[in-house]
Amino acid sequence: MTLSANGLFWSAGGTTILSDVSLDVRPGEFLGIIGPNGSGKTSLMALIAGIRRPQRGDVLLGGKPLQAHGRREIAQRIAFVEQQAETTERITARQAVELGRTPHLGALTPWSKADDAIVDRALEEVDMAHFADRLWHTLSGGERQRLHIARALAQQSPILLLDEPTNHLDIGHQIGLLQLVREQDLTVVAALHDLNHAAMFCDRIAVMQGGRIVALGTPAKVLEPQRLHDVFGVTVDVERDGAGGCFIRYRRPDPRPPRLKLVAGEGN
Template sequence: MKISVNNLSVMLQRRQILQDICFESAAGQTTGLLGPNGSGKSTLLRCLAGLPPTGGRGVMLDDSALFTMSQRTRARKLAFVAQHADTEDSLRVEEIVRLGRTPHRSAFSRWRADDRAAVDRAIEQMHLQALVDRCWHQLSGGERQRCQIARALAQNPSILLLDEPTNHLDIQHQLELMLLISELPVTVVIALHDLNLAANYCQQLVVLNAGKIAACGAPENVLTPALIQSTWNINATVSDPLASNMYIQFSYRQRRPLPDRPVSTG
């Protein structure tokens, strides 16, 4: 399923958060949202999910306007994992993942084989088998992140929206998660801070700066030293973009030298 944004603007408390946002993520494509802190990534993801402040206006799923859909219909089509997703402390991991099946079941419907299969598959994909009976308050930050992503996967969405899902994950789980996401047969829009992860696991990048799109396209065309310098104010060396693994090395010089430290006499 394709997701597209057309002339999306958001103003909150007289401050322009997003301005004239236009892009499209094709069916099955992984699109990375990049940008400095405060550039509008989280707000844009909330808009794509049909949440306030826009309620889905300006967003299309294939040829259907998101804001016209019921909450159940939206939840069957897309899943959203917020940056600081939380849940009831007493819930166990398996119970949290089972919540992902809610859009597919009525209030009194029985638990079906396809529900069980979707939950088991999501738990396995996020390597949570050993944690299924552990309560939310007993989980580490990384385990909570994996649990919420498993809940989203259990929805069997056509579109998956993720706000900085690699936060709190160690290197192994970061790479495993990005590989899994890149291989899912769904459309993914994911906010990231790690440019190297974005370059190697996303097919398209959208770079935000001060609420506007600074660049949009394939990683090798977007992540240039000039773009990185103008957006993040750091110098960067980019490996051959046609190589199998694109690599970006950063360097930063402080504008002002640190004050001299007093010489210790002790």
């Protein structure tokens, strides 16, 4: 199943958020989207997930405009994990994950033992099976985030979209979760903050700045010191290994010059 964006434009409150964004997601790849806050990552994710409709341009799923697909059909093909998806309903952890099966249920396809097995496996994969009976409002932010991932896995859609999926997670669960996603037989698009996570897990990386994609390619090609300085305002060293991978080492900023103190009477 292919997913692509062509000439997307989105604005809000008179401010342009995305401008002429085009992107082809290759089937089976792990594509990372990086960029500073306000660069348009979350808006792009919402558009390609079908949560919002672009004001100009098209999102194509399987070669057809997204709006030509029904909501159920889209949900069967795209699972989306948002940054902050909450509920006020008194549901358990397991019930939250069971929601991932909704696109596959109907009058002729009621809940079955197969659905139970899918939910069980998803809970186990994110290390939350032992919390299955806990109420949602009693869980930490990190535990809820892992359940969002489990719900998306239970959805069994071939395309998985993740908007900053490692929010609220400790470092062990961050790496474990990205490795879990990497091992799935899925097409993955993930907006990521950690550049080393992008380098470790992504096949390709799209760099966003000012609502546009300014670079797209393999981590070793895209994660260059000058580009990271231009986009993020940081000074880095990029270490490369013989297998085509890379690691980013940040340099501490130069100390700021001391501020001059005005003596009483000066400056008048």
